[in-house]
Amino acid sequence: xxxxxxxxxxxxxxxxxxxxxxxxxxxxxxxxxxxxxxxxxxxxxxxxxxxxxxxxxxxxxxxxxxxxxxxxxxxxxxxxxxxxxxxxxxxxxx
Amino acid sequence: xxxxxxxxxxxxxxxxxxxxxxxxxxxxxxxxxxxxxxxxxxxxxxxxxxxxxxxxxxxxxxxxxxxxxxxxxxxxxxxxxxxxxxxxxxxxxxxxxxxxxxxxxxxxxxxxxxxxxxxxxxxxxxxxxxxxxxxxxxxxxxxxxxxxxxxxxxxxxxxxxxxxxxxxxxxxxxxxxxxxxxxxxxxxxxxxxxxxxxxxxxxxxxxxxxxxxxxxxxxxxxxxxxxxxxxxxxxxxxxxxxxxxxxxxxxxxxxxxxxxxxxxxxxxxxxxxxxxxxxxxxxxxxxxxxxxxxxxxxxxxxxxxxxxxxxxxxxxxxxxxxxxxxxxxxxxxxxxxxxxxxxxxxxxxxxxxxxxxxxxxxxxxxxxxxxxxxxxxxxxxxxxxx
Numbered sequence: 001x002x003x004x005x006x007x008x009x010x011x012x013x014x015x016x017x018x019x020x021x022x023x024x025x026x027x028x029x030x031x032x033x034x035x036x037x038x039x040x041x042x043x044x045x046x047x048x049x050x051x052x053x054x055x056x057x058x059x060x061x062x063x064x065x066x067x068x069x070x071x072x073x074x075x076x077x078x079x080x081x082x083x084x085x086x087x088x089x090x091x092x093x094x
Numbered sequence: 095x096x097x098x099x100x101x102x103x104x105x106x107x108x109x110x111x112x113x114x115x116x117x118x119x120x121x122x123x124x125x126x127x128x129x130x131x132x133x134x135x136x137x138x139x140x141x142x143x144x145x146x147x148x149x150x151x152x153x154x155x156x157x158x159x160x161x162x163x164x165x166x167x168x169x170x171x172x173x174x175x176x177x178x179x180x181x182x183x184x185x186x187x188x189x190x191x192x193x194x195x196x197x198x199x200x201x202x203x204x205x206x207x208x209x210x211x212x213x214x215x216x217x218x219x220x221x222x223x224x225x226x227x228x229x230x231x232x233x234x235x236x237x238x239x240x241x242x243x244x245x246x247x248x249x250x251x252x253x254x255x256x257x258x259x260x261x262x263x264x265x266x267x268x269x270x271x272x273x274x275x276x277x278x279x280x281x282x283x284x285x286x287x288x289x290x291x292x293x294x295x296x297x298x299x300x301x302x303x304x305x306x307x308x309x310x311x312x313x314x315x316x317x318x319x320x321x322x323x324x325x326x327x328x329x330x331x332x333x334x335x336x337x338x339x340x341x342x343x344x345x346x347x348x349x350x351x352x353x354x355x356x357x358x359x360x361x362x363x364x365x366x367x368x369x370x371x372x373x374x375x376x377x378x379x380x381x382x383x384x385x386x387x388x389x390x391x392x393x394x395x396x397x398x399x400x401x402x403x404x405x406x407x408x409x410x411x412x413x414x415x416x417x418x419x420x421x422x423x424x425x426x427x428x429x430x431x432x433x434x435x436x437x438x439x440x441x442x443x444x445x446x447x448x449x450x451x452x453x454x455x456x457x458x459x460x461x462x463x464x465x466x467x468x469x470x471x472x473x474x475x476x477x478x479x480x
Contacts (some may be wrong), residue, residue, distance in 0.1 A: 007259050007347075015255055015334065017435050029437030030358035047251040048334035061336075064259070064347055066289050068340035081336070088337045090288070 002035070004028040004050060008065030010078070013049040013081050015063075020044040026078065041078040049081040062088055095271050097240055098232040098457045099391075100169070104194040107239040108166035109391045109456050111230055112137045112407060113223040115216065116163055118175035118186050119144025125193030125203060125418025126174050129216040135224035136172075137406045138469050145179035146479045152180055158473045160189035161387025163198070164363070166239075167407045169227035170197030172219045174212065177204030193363055197223055229288030232458070238367050240273040240456065243408075244348040245394040246282075247378035250398025251333050252435065254344025256415030256444075257396035260431040263445025264394060264452060265350035265369060274367045276385050276432035279311045281376040284321050285338030286346055290371075294354045302357035306373040313476050348396065360474055361387035378403055380472040382410065393455055394448070402426045409461040410451060428462050 004014040004026050014028050020040045028035040030084040036052070044050050049063065060067040069086040079085070098106035115130045115138040117123040123140050130138040137466055139162075143155040159181065163171040171190065175183045184203055190198060199219040206212040244261050246253055265275040269460040283290055287307040295397045296302035326335045361384045364370060372388055373383050374381035378401070382393055386408050393410045395403070401424035403409045414420050417432040429451055433439040439447075 005255060005435050007255065007441070015432075019256075027437075028441075030440065031440055033437075035437070043333065044337065048387065049336070064287075064343040065339060065351075066339070066343055069337045075166065080332070083331065083336055086336050088339070 002027050002029060002071050003052045006030070006052065007063060008016050010065040012051065012053050012055055012062045015047055016050055017046065019046050026050060037094065039078050041076060044080045051075045051077050051079050052080050053077050061080050096234045096452070097237065097453060099235045099239065100230045101233055102166050102168075102194070102302060103237065104164070104196060106166040106389065107235045107391075107459070108168065109458070110167040110407070110409070111135075111169050111227050111396045112167060113220050113227055114138065114163060114171040114407070115146070116159060116171050116186075117141040117218055118173055118183060119179035119477045121145065121176035121179055122174045122203060124149075125209060125212055125216070128170045128213055129172070129174065129220060132217045133220040133224055135227060136220045137469065139406045140467060141473070143473050143475070144181040147180060148477045148480060151477055154183060154360055154474050156185065156189050157277065158383055158387045159186055160409060161194050161361050161363065161389065163190040164193035164196070165386055165389060165391070166329045167391055167405050168196065169221045169230065170199075171202065171218050172199045172223065174201045174203065174216055175457055176245045176289070179200045191196055197226070199223070200345070237268075237272045240268070241276065241364055241388070241390040242268055242273065242452065243276045243278065243382065243390035243394075245278060245378060245382055245385075245393055246348060246396040248397040248399035248401045249345075249402070250416055250417030252432065253396050253398040254347070256435050257398065257413050258344060258347045258430045259441055259447055260413065260415070260434065260444040261348040261394055261396055263441055265348065266352055267445055267449045268330050269300035269352045269369050272367060274348070274364060275369050276364065276372050276390055277346060278372045278374040278381045278385055278387065279345065279376045280306050280373050281321065282345035282434060283307050284311065284342060284344055286342035289339065289343065290304045290346055290349075290354070299354055299357060305356065305372060306357060306371070309371070319442065358388060360384045364388040375474050377472065377474070380474040383471045383473055392452065393451060396431075397427070402460070402463060402466065402468050403470060404463035404466070405471055406469040409455050409464045411455055412463060413448065425466070426462055473476070
């Protein structure tokens with residue numbers, strides 16, 4: 001069952017479209033209509049972000065195909081991505 | 095791809111064929127309402143401005159008045175003024191003539207000798223003009239003549255997830271077909287202006303993008319408003335938004351992915367093709383009015399909560415990413431963008447569908463806001479009245 005979505009193919013986070021519990025299977029459809037699934041490692045509220053792959057510390061968090069911040073620490077696939085593990089970084093033009 | 099439109103003598107192309115009864119100021123607005131109600135095919139709006147305004151505000155009003163008269167959906171214009179307002183008839187006429195050579199008539203209430211004589215004259219002008227306009231036929235026109243405005247209002251979490259990205263897909267398609275797409279609402283760029291600026295075609299455009307954001311922030315600071323502070327708000331954060339960049343990206347995604355060709359001040363004439371930005375407020379009717387004054391013939395508008403809003407001159411197409419809002423307000427909302435959230439359609443498929451729907455409206459089909467007669471509008475301001 002589909003319970004998450006990604007907006008851009010470059011994104012490394014998905015948005016859950018219903019509340020997700022630790023251990024739930026999270027599934028989204030990619031742009032080729034292929035269903036991709038992984039396991040939530042913690043609870044995630046509706047419309048919050050979840051890592052669809054491991055994101056190392058300081059790597060960009062990508063949503064809308066753009067950098068919305070950087071990982072404040074290593075983030076594992078299936079972890080909730082929000083203020084507690086994202087730092088806001090003002091990037092320079094270029 | 096081509097579209098069917100009305101060719102105007104100034105070289106532009108309308109997708110509707112109205113006669114505009116243009117109030118030069120608030121003091122002429124009831125008169126234009128009465129005139130327009132008498133003449134089938136005439137439109138007007140309630141102009142709250144046009145007098146007692148500081149120079150930058152009067153400029154906004156003049157640009158909207160001239161831009162409305164020049165909008166290609168208008169066959170010709172009857173300007174009605176009171177006589178003593180700051181937006182004097184000769185100034186309004188000059189501003190219109192700098193933009194277009196379409197039919198233009200003038201009525202000054204104080205010179206005609208009051209309401210009934212002014213209405214008599216204006217109705218006769220308008221009646222003749224709608225009869226001339228009714229002889230026009232649609233012709234096949236190049237997509238380079240089409241300007242589409244984008245807007246969002248009454249947003250909810252689905253706006254950033256589905257509706258705005260779908261409009262972004264539409265914007266990309268329009269640009270690839272040679273048309274023009276306008277990204278508006280400067281207040282919503284704040285926090286992502288560096289990301290947006292990166293997409294400017296050259297240094298000048300990049301600086302203009304940063305410039306309009308900083309100018310807007312400065313204008314708000316003058317009245318003690320700090321946009322970046324406390325944003326995203328606690329409510330935004332509870333809703334899953336982590337950074338201001340993320341919040342603003344949800345809004346600016348209406349502009350798709352193409353290179354930004356130019357930046358226009360509020361209400362100025364759009365004179366290039368491709369993706370462009372106009373400096374407008376987040377307030378919906380005044381943002382839409384700025385783009386209509388810039389010459390856009392149709393607006394695509396995303397709404398999570400649902401809004402009926404329209405415009406006197408251009409069809410407004412509503413789209414929502416919220417399935418429940420679409421079900422509840424289907425009378426008002428044209429396109430349901432929610433299937434992408436549930437994996438039933440791709441963003442690309444929705445972009446194709448929204449393009450097809452937009453082209454139907456361009457070619458003559460009424461949007462829902464249009465069919466229900468919604469025509470509200472407002473003109474942006476930076477200051478109180480004098």
